[in-house]
Amino acid sequence: MNTMLRKSVLDMRKITMWFLATIAVVVLLFSYRTSTGPDSSPSAETVGGASAPGVETGPGAAAKPGTRGTVARSGSTTVADGPVVQTKRGNVQVQAHLSGGRITEITPLTVPSTNNRSREINKHAVPQLRTEALAAQSAHIDAVSGATATSEGYTNSLQAALDGAQFKAKP
Secondary structure, three states: OHHHHHHHHHHHHHHHHHHHHHHHHHHHHHHOOOOOOOOOOOOEEOHHHOOOOOOOOEHHHOOOOOOOOOEEEEOOEEEEEOOOEEEOOEEEEEEEEEEOOEEEEEEEEEEEOOOHHHHHHHHHHHHHHHHHHHHHOOOOOOOOOOOHHHHHHHHHHHHHHHHHOOOOOOO
16 A cells, blocks of 8 residues: 555656746747747848948837927928838838929838838838839828738828828829
8 A cells, every 4th residue: 555655655756847837938938039029120222232321220220209390391392201101010201202283203212121021011012012102192002911010100201291292183
């Protein structure tokens, strides 16, 4: 009987150790933070790796969300920076060039680039958004499939830039 009691105690110790190890693993799994979550710090990058004049890129140069856009006029040409729009994937900011009552160019100043996936998505999405906005002469364009957050940030920043420049499209 004494041997049976000893075996039972050893079995209980094994069960207790397995139970504690399982709890430790579960706690570690739930406390792990991925780099793609909303708490990750977005960095600023322009599309294609090229920087627009006067725009710094890199981890230390991320634009601050809520930063107000600026408008500069020279003759019949207006350059309007939209505000920095914070999305769940990172910050988005665009610059609109206006001339003769038309949008002549749209330059991305900041797009999400927190990881390779964001960079890959934006490499295709941002040029498509630019093409659609230039064709529509408006910020009222469809979102790019798979890049919803960037699309919303892009259109919001562009609309604010157009509003700041008091842009009215000519038919």
